[in-house]
Amino acid sequence: MQIKKFTAKTMAEAMTKVKQELGDEAVILNSRQVKTGWFGLFASKQVEVIAALEKEKAVTKPRRPDSVRPEPTSAPASAPTPSPQVPSTPRMVGGTAPRLHSSLQHIDALLSTESFAEESWEETLNELYYTTKSVEVAERFVYEQVKSSFIDPPEAKRYVMLVGPTGVGKTTTLAKLAAHFKLTEGKTVGLITTDTYRIAAIEQLKTYAEIMSIPVEVAYDFHDFKRAKQLFARKDIVLIDTAGRNFRDPAYVEQFHEHHDFTETSLSLVLSLTSKMKDMDMIYSQFESLPLSSLIFTKADETSDIHAMYRMVKKSDLPVAWMTDGQEVPDDLIRGDAEALTKRLFEKEGWARWTKQGV
Ligand SMILES: Nc1nc2c(ncn2[C@@H]2O[C@H](COP(=O)(O)OP(=O)(O)OP(=O)(O)O)[C@@H](O)[C@H]2O)c(=O)[nH]1
Ligand SMILES: [Mg+2]
Structure with a gap:
């Protein structure tokens, strides 16, 4: 560059x-x-x-x-002195040490994390720093790069269906969404659950639905599913809860395609930010053949490291529809627009955390 x-x-x-x-x-x-x-x-x-x-x-x-x-060998006289508290976690490339100017160690620390392993911004960052002598400009560059990878989510379609592995927060998020669409957007909402493996799962959704006075239908098979859709024909939005295991079965997915038009569905893959990166990759590969329209990240409150979100977005090229950061229904729900997600990522990881501690 x-x-x-x-x-x-x-x-x-x-x-x-x-x-x-x-x-x-x-x-x-x-x-x-x-x-x-x-x-x-x-x-x-x-x-x-x-x-x-x-x-x-x-x-x-x-x-x-x-x-x-840029003068690669000598630091400019006006460069700010690096903080003594700067954590020394330089990324090692082929066994060599930090690639960024010492004033940018906090950025180096962030880029050393697994989520940014694919990025090669070092040359640009160094050049930027030598050109401007400004740490802020370098920080801004990283901020803008991250922000530009988040696509603002499109409007939800008439059907919103959440898929994802067990326990990531699909049902809880669906209840939050039901409240959002009903209370904030003033829409009429219907809920369908196709997760019929556990009585508790049905009860969980029914409890939320009752509190919000939203009708819920349980679909034990595709016949029920069709009937539930007909019952909700006049609703503005129909939210569909699923059981993760069904969607790992290609035969089930194929059958689902026969009974439901995914072009009128916002299909979101729900991922928990508490998952290990490897597991997130594996989960994504299990669901990527579905016509996914967005990702939803849950449990942002349970981890200090939410930049896995960045990597998954780069990997999938999908927008983030929502992020959740707590168990409270309906409060802990954040819309996934680029600015909100980037702010959140940096607030949480914060340059403060990466380096300027105590400065
Ligand atoms: N801390 C925190 N907990 C959450 C969040 N979202 C959901 N949970 C909790 O995660 C647990 C599982 O949530 P569920 O909504 O039942 O997850 P699920 O994906 O529907 O699970 P299954 O139906 O069993 O596949 C519950 O204890 C929720 O309260 C969140 O954003 N933060
Ligand atoms: Mg559930």
Whole structure:
């Protein structure tokens, strides 16, 4: 990635410069107002823009002499001194030590986690840091990268069906959704459960439904399922609870396809953030052949490490419809828009946690 700093009198002028030098594909990483002049004399406001371009797309190969180049071997004099409390968890690449400038150790620590193993942002981050001398700009870059991987979830379709392994929180989340659609969105809601393995599972859903005065139908077979759908023909939204084990059986899934049109269904895979990464991968592979439209992450409150969510989103290319962070129905439910999820990820992991502890 090629990164350059542009200064101009106005934003429009700066953008023209960016366009001329880097072309239409350039991405603006940061912009701010700066003052020039000495001690207020002849001071004028200028706009400073940091723009970047993927290397292979660069339109002007030889850099102008005034462009800022990284000095890989020596740190700039104005670079902030690293905190002594910075945890030393440098990622080892082929046995070598940290790849990021010492002021960016907290970012290095985050990137060292399994969820970010696929990313190779080091060169860009170092270049960005040498260009701007700003830790904040580097942090912003990571924030924006994460945010851009979250797609805002589409509107729920008429049928919302939750699938996923046992105990991840499907029924609890469905009850939260029922409350959300009824109370917040003012929709009419019906509930169908196809999880008939345990009496307790049916009772659990019925209890929630009763509290919220929402009708619930139990479907023991596809005939019941069809009947339940007919009963709810006038409802705005129909929420369907399932048993994880059914959806691992290809014959059952095939039968389900025969009896239900998935094009009018928001089918969400529910994953618990408390699961190990390997298990999450395995669960995903068991469900990925279904026409999934989104992911739902539960139990964000039970772990300090929610960035597994980032990796699963990258892996699946699916939006996150919802995230849940507690057992309270209907409160502990967060809509999965990109800004909310990214904020949450960084609040929780927080740069504070990764490094600036005690600074
Ligand atoms: N801490 C926490 N617990 C949750 C959350 N969501 C669900 N739970 C709890 O997880 C447990 C299992 O939830 P269920 O909703 O029964 O899970 P399920 O996927 O329907 O389980 P099965 O029907 O057995 O497959 C319950 O004790 C819930 O209260 C959450 O966001 N945070
Ligand atoms: Mg359940």
